[in-house]
Amino acid sequence: MSLGRRERPNVPVIAITKPNLYKDSLALMRVTEQVLARRGVQRATLVMGTPANKEILAEARLLPALVAQSGPTDLIVVIDAESAAAADEALAEAERLLAASVGPGDLAGAPRTPAVRSLAMAAPRLPDAQLVQISVPGPYAGAEALKALKAGRHVFLFSDNVALSEELVIKQHARARNLLVMGPDCGTAILNGVPLGFANIVRRGPIGLVGASGTGLQEMTSQIHALGGGVSHAIGTGSRDVSAEVGAITLLQGLDLLAGDDATRVIAVVAKPPAPEVADKVLARLAAIAKPAVVLFIGSSVAATGTVHSAGTLYEAAAAAVRLAGGKAAALEDRPAARPPFVASQKYVRALYSGGTFCYEAQHIWRTLGLSCWSNAPIDKTRKLVDSRVSVEHTAVDLGEDEFTVGKPHPMIDPALRIERFRHEAHDRAVAVILLDIVLGYGAHADPAGALVPVIRDARLGVAREGRSLAVVAFVCGTEDDPQRRSVQEQKLRDAGALVFGGSTAAAYAAARLAGYAR
Secondary structure, eight states, rough: OEEEEEEEEEEEEEEEEEOOOOOHHHHHHHHOOOHHSSSSEEEEEEEEEHHHHHHHHHHTTTTOOOHOOOTTTSEEEEESSSSSSHHHHHHHHHHHHOEEEEEEGGTTOOOOOOOOOSSHTTTTTTOOOOOEEEEEHHHHHHHHHHHHHTTEEHHHHHHHHOOHHHHOOOOHHHHHHHOOOSSSSSSSETTTEEEEOOOOOOOOEEEEEESSSSSHHHHHHHHHHHOOOOOEEEEEOOGGGTTTTTTTTHHHHHHHHHHHHHHEEEEEEEOOOHHHHHHHHHHHHHHHHHSOOEEEEESOOOOOTEEEEESHHHHHHHHHHHHHTTTOOOOOOOOOOSOOOOOOOOOOOEESSSHHHHHHHHHHHHHHOOOEESSSSSSSSGHHHHSSSSOOOOEEETTTOOOOHTTTTOTTTHHHHHHHHHHHHHHHHHHEEEEEEEETTTOOOOHHHHHHHHHHHHHHHHHTTTTOOOOEEEEEEEEESSSSHHHHHHHHHTTTEEEEEEEEEHHHHHHHHHOOOOO
């Protein structure tokens, strides 16, 4: 183990390297979250020593020279605290959590089972397994995916930072063997009722989905569940699957699988706008399938033909799928009861999203209402934020983008970044509305609304003392069957004074209307 320590004024930074210790990204996120919860800890970062991760740490001045020599198979732990004592205690806690093991073999007196460190070691233990879930650093993920494919297994590739050229090779290899590669950067899937990644607990039913959008799949499956419908499968592809370079290899395979699945009667597709030639290919494949289908390319129009129906928002797509399956869908409730008494300076909406698809959908909705929006992930490329950390006028920020998450936990797991940004936006006298998404499900924060309640209450009280009113609009993506329970999360938000709507679509409309931008 190598250790580096450097002290800035009032902010001690301590970092260690643990050679040849691999932990997957989800495990590191969980440890980071627990370390950040300690008193006096301002930042905590646990990452593998890849060049990309070290570059980000160096830019943040959190990489002592000794630790900078670490390699991609080494684990880096960096603690940024209010005092040297707090830093040392947090580091000790991080090491304890990293050393902790789970499972029967780790109980006192129980025989220890050797840890599985490769696909070759795992295969004999689970000889009937049909799928391999991969969450390793991007530079190694492609090689592991190819190993799984050669062993005849489908792949759920959670890892990001995989080269586009490598993704294409992996997916071509899979297609030639009639296997499926979901990803890279695939956050969600539900196969035969089994959730993978960030997924929600939804009832089984006749609607099958394919999506190049993780939170898009989560919202649509949750809305289908809320409307009384059910899901046969939800196949994630990774967002780059619909690029011209990849050509929707996985999406098209997913459509073929749903076409041949007797349990699937209705098909739904969700993605950000694909490359034009890819969109044509997807629509042609759907037209050739005898089953009714709903297509949502967010922000892009799709002509309805024959059995293919178009949708403009996530709720519209979910409702259309439920109707096609023989169910009923209620009208969207997206109007706030009353407009708060804003002062003259309050003009703008600031959306702080953990889900990229929600950010994209909000921009599309606001544009239809005549509201121009800036973003770090803009629909209109001329409206890209110069600095993603600084909002301009109306702004929708995707806090799950790599610029915020490389070397840090995703905001679905760790709310610290969003809490800090919320406080900043609430202090801006030009802000009228702040919009938040609360994402539930496996892998997400155990109590995401509860983590935000204190800052929402404090901000609204502080704004009131200044003679202003702040509207906090929120929605919960998830179901009552999720571990966090949707109704519990919604009530916590209401108790804090937030205006809670039934989904991403309704919340985006409501936020714009609260700011006075309805037609």
